[in-house]
Amino acid sequence: MSRFNSNKALVAYAGLNPILKESGIWKGQTRLSKKGNAMLRKALYMPALAALRYNPVILALCNRLREKGKRGKYLVCAAMKKLLQLAYGVLKSGKPFMAKIPFAR
Numbered sequence: 556m557s558r559f560n561s562n563k564a565l566v567a568y569a570g571l572n573p574i575l576k577e578s579g580i581w582k583g584q585t586r587l588s589k590k591g592n593a594m595l596r597k598a599l600y601m602p603a604l605a606a607l608r609y610n611p612v613i614l615a616l617c618n619r620l621r622e623k624g625k626r627g628k629y630l631v632c633a634a635m636k637k638l639l640q641l642a643y644g645v646l647k648s649g650k651p652f653m654a655k656i657p658f659a660r
Contacts, residue, residue, distance in 0.1 A: 571591070572588050
């Protein structure tokens with residue numbers, strides 16, 4: 556984790572950062588960049604599916620996104636990104652994961 560200055564850098568390394576596709580007056584869609592490490596994305600897929608069922612932090616995120624009309628793969632990719640950010644925070648701080656901390660705002 557010392558390679559990365561922030562969780563955003565880690566998310567970009569994994570290729571889970573959004574990228575906007577547009578040209579001139581044509582406004583495209585926002586998609587994953589996928590320019591990062593494909594093996595890391597593959598390794599995060601199954602844990603994200605499990606987290607969608609059992610992790611309260613990921614459940615809250617996905618419920619918020621569902622209310623906005625997002626579905627399917629979008630939710631899984633958001634869960635993958637959030638898991639990566641949570642792992643970065645835990646490893647960087649050296650403290651155990653506590654579900655109350657990500658909810659604090």
